[in-house]
Amino acid sequence: MDSKLVGLADYRPGDADKPALLILHGFLQTHNFGIIKSLTDELADNGYTVLAPTLTLGIDKRARSFTCDMIQSHKFDDQYAELDSWINWLKNNGHSEIILIGHSTGGLGVLAYSALRNTLSVSIMGLIVINPTILVTKSERDKINKNLVVARELLAKNKNELGEFTLAYCVDNYISSPGSYISYASITENDLFSYFSNANHPVINIVASDDKLIPENMGNKLRKKGGNVIDIDGANHFFTNGHEFELFDAVNKAILILNKKQSDV
């Protein structure tokens, strides 16, 4: 990450005896995204210190969601440094016990961060991963694979020109540099489970049973991997239609679980 960039975050100081919660948004979103904002409000209301940063994605003080046609020059790994910065910021602000909460690719992010970059000397009590997913959708998988070939060829030729790719919900209009595209599009479902399996912190999964945007049968697959999964029946990826409160309950439950585990430790 460019050290010159400044990221924005929604910070809600809470009870000092409670763990601080860092909530990471999904693909191209901000901390103002609906479910993130609701969750922030709920948890802050429950007395938790909540920090909901917005990943810069290469934009200083980014406040708006990215659209597909914006120039995507950021990379998946860039968020590790930003998470480091925010976790350090929490530490510097007196929060020694932190729970990372990620929604969608934010869940993927915190899993990858826990598995691949656990270098900080802060106490991360655990992860709450809500509907974790990758950016290669089943329907566009072939197109994405072709785009990956093109991107890799460009990269191999050291041509860093922008391309119009397909990624997640951006079909043929994802304007991205080859490196950026590859960093997201190359993450597979296996990588996800690998991150889960290799996570250095306790992970509690919350999976909506009716989420079409995550790999099929994600709850069971995580359970098979030994994961702790809280299912929310009937909910979709964004927990609309009244499932938002079930999510709140599930997250509060997960926090209590992780808090208890920490106490047990």
Added chain:
Amino acid sequence: MNRKSLLIPGNLLLITYLFISISLVGIVSYWMLDNMDTIHQAADKSSQEAASQEIQQAINKTVLSIKEQMFKLKNWNEVYQQLSDPVYYDYWRSNRSVATDILSNYVKAIELYDLDGSSLNQDDSNNEFPDQISSETDVLRVLNNRLFYFQFMPLHDLQKNELKGYAGMRIDFAEAFMALNSFRYVDAGSVEFHINSNLKTIEAQLMNGVQYNFIPVPMANELEQVMLATLFRIVLLLIVLGVIAYLIVFYLFQKPLYRLTRYIDNFSTSNDSNIQIDINTLGSVFVKEMDILFNSFKNYQYDLENMYSNLNKKNIELWRLTHYDSLTSVPNRRAYEEEWKQLIGLVQGQSISLSVMLFDCDHFKAINDTYGHATGDSVIRAVSSCLQSCLRKNDRLYRLGGNEFAIHMINTEPDEALKIAKACQQCINEYPFKSFKIKEPIRFSIGLAHALGTQFELLTNLHKLADIAMYHAKGPGSDKIIFYKAGMETGAGSIISSRYLHAVYDAIENGRGILLHYQPVISFSSPRENFCEVLTRLEDDQGLIMPSHIFPVVNAEGLDLEFDLAILKYIKSQFDKHIIPENCRISINISGASITQPVLFDYLNILCPYLTRYRIILEITETALITELHKTTEILNELRNKGYQVALDDFGSGYSSFRYLASMPVDIVKFDYLMVQALDSNDTQRQIAMDVARMIISAGYDLVAEGIEDEFMLDKVRMLGFTHAQGFLLAHPSSEISIPETYTINQRAEELTV
């Protein structure tokens, strides 16, 4: 000014009315249009001001909005992404910068500059933005005929206020202008900008360079349209009403009146004596008053026709009366003179023989006096009938007056004329006048004259020549038929008649030539009873004309009244001039034919005031008493009551009747000369005359003995008791009035004896 010259033809009046109406409509229309134009101009001015204000507000708003676009850009984090990592700047600038909905569509291009003012765009050589900016001056530029607003602004870190670089923005100003503003007073399609870059501010350049059309105030346009439509309807209505009014007036009034006036014109200019012009050509009318007018006119015309017809009849009758003799039914003197002029014109210069024959009855007055006018008239009628029976088809007989006849004969040589004259004479001679109980033979003197149409002098004097011939025929021992011969007029008495006639007419018409002589009538008893008889003479350039020549002409011409009036007027002038001394007692002769005439009576009334200064005796012959006794009696009574005295003249010369004398209101009886002479005879006449004289005197009348020429007769009448005597023995008539006031006849006789 002549009233007729002020009259205006109805058609002209109608056209003038229409012209004035149309002019008024035109003036009102012009006035309304002018007012509308004023309103329109005021509205336009208002609209123009509103449009100017609107355009200024629109420019300000647009500029402000453009600046807001820059602020949006300034707050757009992608801009800072590009400033911090311009790797994909070209792509972003070309595809991303203006494709989002962050900026309005009228922002056509964005350019970013680094801290040094250098454009991040390194490759695009065809770039309208400057590669390097040194200031932040906004500028207006025209590219491809479109006006672009180039706006530049520094980009600072939002929190740290740290300069990050610069942004430039190219805005299609016209598009922005239209997109940002809606216009009420400005015609948006007409807005154009012609920029004068010399002006300092963008707003000033825009305001100075904008060109536009304002939209007229809709209400003003609608009002104008409503007013125009109303005006059009009013004008149309007025035109329709005007045409209807014109047609009504024209067909119901003007046209019938025109027909009527044309009819009247034809009627009045028609030379045809037949007044009948068909009234039905006036046609029908549909207005009650016009119908009344037409009917009135028709009735008027019928009345006029009747009147004209009656007048025509009267004219014919009058013409007949004035041209025909009522007694004989032959043309009279007037007809003679008119036809003579026509005849002269007809034959003058032609080789046509023309003969004139004049007839005059000898001693007709005596017949009249002896047998009365009725008998005289019968004689005249018989002669007329006799003459007509002798004339040829083309011969024309006239009665010139009294007992005078004339005949025109065309194409008649002297022999033929003489033959006809003899036939006429024979006819008259053979006529049984005894059937009128006339014992004396009736003889006519006939004068003839002849001339050819080429003998101009003879022709024009033909009547005069025939007259001369006729007077020759009257001469004693003359043949009763005389044809005019040259030199005949130089003979004695030959031109008497025309001279006397002229003198009489000159006296009547001009009062010229009258000369009065006075002969004293002297009383036997008192000088105060003396008086003078006024005796009339005429005088012309040839000398004095005596009564013996005057009165035949007067009688023959029937001029008794006119002549008596002329004499009375003359006497009046003598009174006024005091030529006749005041307190004179004079007697004036009045003809028997005049005394009953109202004109004479009226004039005697005029003379009444003179009765205070003069004692006037009116001498009337007894013939007047014979003809109209009753009427004459009334008139004389009235005159006597007014102060006139009446003398009965020439008593005994005619039908002297004691019955008449007894009933006549006379004061004086004048014994005729013959009666006086009878006193000297030795037969029965003397006794009768003496007895009559005594009776008259004893009845209380003054009795005058006329014609006393010797002492014997004077003694005789004195012995018989006559009150007055008159005659050459006592005094001759004189032009100087000399009434003996100081002596009587007896004294005069003594003077004479001495």
